[in-house]
Amino acid sequence: xxxxxxxxxxxxxxxxxxxxxxxxxxxxxxxxxxxxxxxxxxxxxxxxxxxxxxxxxxxxxxxxxxxxxxxxxxxxxxxxxxxxxxxxxxxxxxxxxxxxxxxxxxxxxxxxxxxxxxxxxxxxxxxxxxxxxxxxxxxxxxxxxxxxxxxxxxxxxxxxxxxxxxxxxxxxxxxxxxxxxxxxxxxxxxxxxxxxxxxxxxxxxxxxxxxxxxxxxxxxxxxxxxxxxxxxxxxxxxxxxxxxxxxxxxxxxxxxxxxxxxxxxxxxxxxxxxxxxxxxxxxxxxxxxxxxxxxxxxxxxxxxxxxxxxxxxxxxxxxxxxxxxxxxxxxxxxxxxxxxxxxxxxxxxx
Amino acid sequence: xxxxxxxxxxxxxxxxxxxxxxxxxxxxxxxxxxxxxxxxxxxxxxxxxxxxxxxxxxxxxxxxxxxxxxxxxxxxxxxxxxxxxxxxxxxxxxxxxxxxxxxxxxxxxxxxxxxxxxxxxxxxxxxxxxxxxxxxxxxxxxxxxxxxxxxxxxxxxxxxxxxxxxxxxxxxxxxxxxxxxxxxxxxxxxxxxxxxxxxxxxxxxxxxxxxxxxxxxxxxxxxxxxxxxxxxxxxxxxxxxxxxxxxxxxxxxxxxxxxxxxxxxxxxxxxxxxxxxxxx
Numbered sequence: 091x092x093x094x095x096x097x098x099x100x101x102x103x104x105x106x107x108x109x110x111x112x113x114x115x116x117x118x119x120x121x122x123x124x125x126x127x128x129x130x131x132x133x134x135x136x137x138x139x140x141x142x143x144x145x146x147x148x149x150x151x152x153x154x155x156x157x158x159x160x161x162x163x164x165x166x167x168x169x170x171x172x173x174x175x176x177x178x179x180x181x182x183x184x185x186x187x188x189x190x191x192x193x194x195x196x197x198x199x200x201x202x203x204x205x206x207x208x209x210x211x212x213x214x215x216x217x218x219x220x221x222x223x224x225x226x227x228x229x230x231x232x233x234x235x236x237x238x239x240x241x242x243x244x245x246x247x248x249x250x251x252x253x254x255x256x257x258x259x260x261x262x263x264x265x266x267x268x269x270x271x272x273x274x275x276x277x278x279x280x281x282x283x284x285x286x287x288x289x290x291x292x293x294x295x296x297x298x299x300x301x302x303x304x305x306x307x308x309x310x311x312x313x314x315x316x317x318x319x320x321x322x323x324x325x326x327x328x329x330x331x332x333x334x335x336x337x338x339x340x341x342x343x344x345x346x347x348x349x350x351x352x353x354x355x356x357x358x359x360x361x362x363x364x365x366x367x368x369x370x371x372x373x374x375x376x377x378x379x380x381x382x383x384x385x386x387x388x389x390x391x392x393x394x395x396x397x398x399x400x401x402x403x404x405x406x407x408x409x410x411x412x413x414x415x416x417x418x419x420x421x422x423x424x425x426x427x428x429x430x431x432x433x434x435x436x437x438x439x440x
Numbered sequence: 441x442x443x444x445x446x447x448x449x450x451x452x453x454x455x456x457x458x459x460x461x462x463x464x465x466x467x468x469x470x471x472x473x474x475x476x477x478x479x480x481x482x483x484x485x486x487x488x489x490x491x492x493x494x495x496x497x498x499x500x501x502x503x504x505x506x507x508x509x510x511x512x513x514x515x516x517x518x519x520x521x522x523x524x525x526x527x528x529x530x531x532x533x534x535x536x537x538x539x540x541x542x543x544x545x546x547x548x549x550x551x552x553x554x555x556x557x558x559x560x561x562x563x564x565x566x567x568x569x570x571x572x573x574x575x576x577x578x579x580x581x582x583x584x585x586x587x588x589x590x591x592x593x594x595x596x597x598x599x600x601x602x603x604x605x606x607x608x609x610x611x612x613x614x615x616x617x618x619x620x621x622x623x624x625x626x627x628x629x630x631x632x633x634x635x636x637x638x639x640x641x642x643x644x645x646x647x648x649x650x651x652x653x654x655x656x657x658x659x660x661x662x663x664x665x666x667x668x669x670x671x672x673x674x675x676x677x678x679x680x681x682x683x684x685x686x687x688x689x690x691x692x693x694x695x696x697x698x699x700x701x702x703x704x705x706x707x708x709x710x711x712x713x714x715x716x717x718x719x720x
């Protein structure tokens with residue numbers, strides 16, 4: 091069993107951050123609540139995965155980050171290429187290249203599992219997406235196991251575990267005085283070579299406290315529930331605000347559009363960008379002629395659940411949800427994915 | 441992993457355009473010489489993304505088949521209805537444009553050799569069927585009787601009217617044109633495409649019907665074809681949806697677990713009837 095002392099780990103991270111971009115969980119936002127603010131979210135800081143300069147900036151004690159790891163592989167908005175038009179009117183396209191290797195430290199096992207779903211969609215079928223592929227290939231994932239399942243987590247109900255090593259290159263599990271280190275992949279081995287790991291005889295690994303597991307609807311139940319009135323009932327509450335998609339580690343829907351921006355230096359840049367989108371938005375399916383095949387709230391809400399648990403497994407051979415619980419927390423009208431799943435699993439479709 | 445970036449359009453030049461119907465024009469694009477070898481030739485039923493660089497891109501069906509004499513000149517019929525299509529209509533000849541494709545599946549015309557074919561096009565839905573007609577006319581001896589039924593709401597919305605004489609004159613081919621409602625000066629058929637289809641009543645024997653038009657038309661043409669004895673395995677159609685990638689990634693075009701871009705756009709009626717989510 092491999093082990094690293096906390097101090098040695100910090101020193102290694104500090105050195106690493108000098109050599110290449112290091113992404114890690116870090117606290118972002120105001121330290122204090124704004125005077126007079128009644129907004130609970132304004133209080134304290136939130137943890138995001140962000141580029142850090144060393145171990146001191148890393149948030150070691152956190153539940154889940156506000157946004158998943160997805161934003162570092164499929165940014166909220168990214169430039170696919172810039173368009174340069176010469177004086178003769180001929181255009182040249184400059185594609186975005188992303189060659190730099192980097193380390194993603196402290197990714198939670200559920201977020202790493204989310205990348206498995208994005209991999210299946212973006213890389214699993216030809217043609218692969220070159221932007222996502224470059225970021226994925228250039229990144230080594232060092233996972234940080236959760237010491238317990240947090241409130242609203244349900245990874246164990248969708249095939250995951252708070253200390254799963256399946257989707258990372260290296261997994262760290264906090265133990266007395268440091269971290270137990272599981273080197274999972276060849277990529278992880280290359281990185282671990284510089285970590286100065288100790289070999290120890292045996293290590294007492296903590297058993298993370300789990301939340302109660304529940305059964306998911308079967309494929310037959312999904313099939314039978316498509317036209318259930320249940321979707322009208324749940325859809326009735328939905329605001330189409332799309333927050334569930336934006337916080338989701340596995341949502342990947344995107345919009346593509348061209349835009350012209352002027353830099354502060356006065357340079358005019360014409361580019362094609364790709365941006366996060368959500369099937370929950372009312373305009374998501376609208377065609378130029380005005381037709382909207384998913385004009386109703388319940389149709390859109392239903393699509394989200396079917397996408398995760400029925401379409402993605404069929405189309406891409408991956409489980410579409412990792413049980414991170416972010417959509418449960420973020421939903422302003424308390425639509426709870428766990429409740430929907432359990433309702434469907436025990437309901438007679440009507 | 442492939443080195444090709446599927447989100448990067450091939451660059452080409454707008455070499456020709458002509459009006460087809462009210463609001464609808466045909467656009468001809470020739471790919472730049474250095475792009476041609478990377479671009480594979482398309483088949484009837486496939487689609488492309490047409491880019492106006494700096495404005496955006498949108499998906500359209502190919503409206504022609506590759507011409508062995510003229511090289512890969514791409515034709516698309518485009519209705520001026522949205523942000524990108526308005527920009528396409530405003531392009532001057534010689535403008536640089538982008539083409540992504542060919543994308544999606546295609547009409548299985550090789551498998552249909554030896555059969556009679558019924559082609560049913562409604563409005564601009566005729567555009568992706570023009571390559572089917574061109575392909576059959578080019579390989580005329582490989583197919584049986586060809587019935588073309590072409591419809592539009594009004595005469596000014598009929599597409600490719602200048603080619604009807606050539607289609608009619610082809611061996612073993614008949615063509616019927618109809619408009620939905622009476623129109624001043626129109627002396628041809630009046631009535632919905634389903635009405636004309638049931639009057640013409642093509643025999644289902646050794647025949648495949650290929651339909652494209654608005655979803656509601658596809659639905660009712662399917663009903664009429666059933667009445668005439670066609671089975672869902674003898675009906676082909678092509679669907680459309682809003683899309684942003686065309687390669688099964690952007691998530692936009694799904695009908696249940698089927699993706700119009702990747703599993704389609706060409707579907708057998710027997711597949712569509714099993715869709716979890718309605719295409720209507």
